[in-house]
Amino acid sequence: MVMQFLASFMLGGMNRILAGFGSTAIAAAGIYFRLQSFVFMPVFGLNQGYMPIMGYNYGHNNPERMKRTFKSTLLVAVAFTTTGFIIFQTVPELLIKMFNSDPQLLQIGTNALKKISIAFPVIGPAIIISTTFQALGNGFPSLVFSFLRQIIVLLPVMYLLGEFFGLEYLWFAFPISEAASILPASIWLRLKFKRIFKKMEETEELIG
Template identity: 45%
Template sequence: MSNQQSSAPIQENKMGIMPIGKLVFNMSLPMMVSMMVQALYNIVDSIFVAKLSENALTAVSLAFPLQTLLIAVATGTGVGMNALLSKSLGEKDFKKANKTATNAAFIYAVSYIIFLILGFTVVKPFYRSQVGSADAEIMTMGVDYLSTVMIFSFGIFTQVFFERLLTSTGRTIFSMTSQLSGAVTNIILDPILIFGMFGAPKMGVTGAAVATVIGQCVAGLVAGTCNHKFNHEVRFQFKGFKPDFKIIGTIYAVGIPSIIMQSIGSVMTYCMNRILIEFSSTATAVFGVYFKLQSFFFMPVFGLNNGITPIIAYNYGARQRKRMVKTIKVSLATAFCLTFIGFVLFESIPQALLGLFNASDDMLKIGVPALRTIGVHYLIAWFCIIAGTVFQALGKAVFSMVVSIMRQLVVLVPAAYLLAKFGGLHMVWWSFPIAEVMSFIVSLTFLIKIWNDIIKDIPEGRE
């Protein structure tokens, strides 16, 4: 069987011919909608948990570092697969695209096995390192929640793999469908399993984890079905399969920097939890609430990223500079509008945002100035996020990794520690805007280098 012939599309992929403005929104809007729903169910998840107690909210918040690491491995691997697969399609190398998808499936299977083992071994030590023996209730609830999420993480690995495969070939509407199905399932099951409605057992915080896992499995099933029925540009080749370490290496050349970049968020969150819990568990809960809220404004931008990554990679492979540049410009303008909304809301109605999480007077006292201070960084973050996407799409994901390391580990965590030590809790939150300024400077420097080294030498091509 000749894969290059049998898998070739009858006409050129839309990423090479559709007008850029229309293409960006055609590719990204479904992803942005689905990511907003993802963010919504993350918020709803914590709203229900907060109704149990503030300790329950704190227990779930303390799970963020390892949950972030889990998501980082899944989505970061997808970034590497996306970039190589879309570039191969742009070059009309369909055999390589097929091999990329097959090897990526192997990578995702191995990744799940690793997190299955971690779910049985590291969760208790992880929680003990944050809360010690001071609060047994937080410890117990947190271990139950995080163990469930990690042991049954096959759902999220399946979901992300098939969704990114659909995105790589421009079928973002099906990726949106799968994410929506998972999110709706989670939202419906949350109150049922947490509070024991309709005859279901009252599972508390563990119920939130079970609802999350079931939602991920449903999304993975839907994404796999859509890929089988509608994605005919890529075929799996499992018969006689042997890992192609050259392709795996290429996937990880882009994917590992992305994984590290997102995993750094795990380290940052862990360090911030350690800094804030020295003040109070309420301060840690405020930090957790901030993460839930900011996801509602950042997730659409990440959805935009998912949509434009294959467009830039495809047209890089097809040597179409005008289409690449216009994609970047449109995405920058869109990202600014999205994050500006977050800035306005954080500055104007922080009390209402915190009130969603059943905030106590003490939580409002800490949280209102915290949200207003952190909200300043929305005015800069949009540029840094899109610049990072450009680096990844052009195979320079190491630039994104460097920016992320400098922002979160070199600047944010040390700044938070020093501000906590010498300025008190109210000063800690300024570490976020300070780190974002540094991120902007470094991102702009790298983007100029990308232009000089890669983009400007590409033929202009059609627009």
């Protein structure tokens, strides 16, 4: 429910900012969100299998399997999103033409897809990190980083880039917000893993 509210708030704020550049900019963003769902759909499907496996190994004090599961899932997620990045960078006009071939929309949409998709290789790990917190029984960090990414960083940066540099550079707000959120998220998860694995080792020593 909270995640849906954040997404709705973000979309509303983004559309208000883009409205200053005309309806074509809003249309370009709409096309992007339709296309990006095809890139991230496999990652969300991967999540459905990853979360219970990670949670099971956490509950059974199996740090080695937790590490292997996390690393392998991370690599697969990066592979999916990097493939999406390559497609968006190489054939953006073809993707836009699937919806509309208006020259202005092609120009704005192509620029948007190229700029926004720079974030794709980072979004894969971000999704897995968020899911990992939930699998470990701690969903609060996921909420914090979603709020940071979608509201605290994205909207202000989008507004400032649009205000000072124009629509062409406004789309850089997406990779900037992803980079700004994945760094603290990675550090937080690393520290959490360290505490969990240390506790598991101590438990193993007591049992042994």
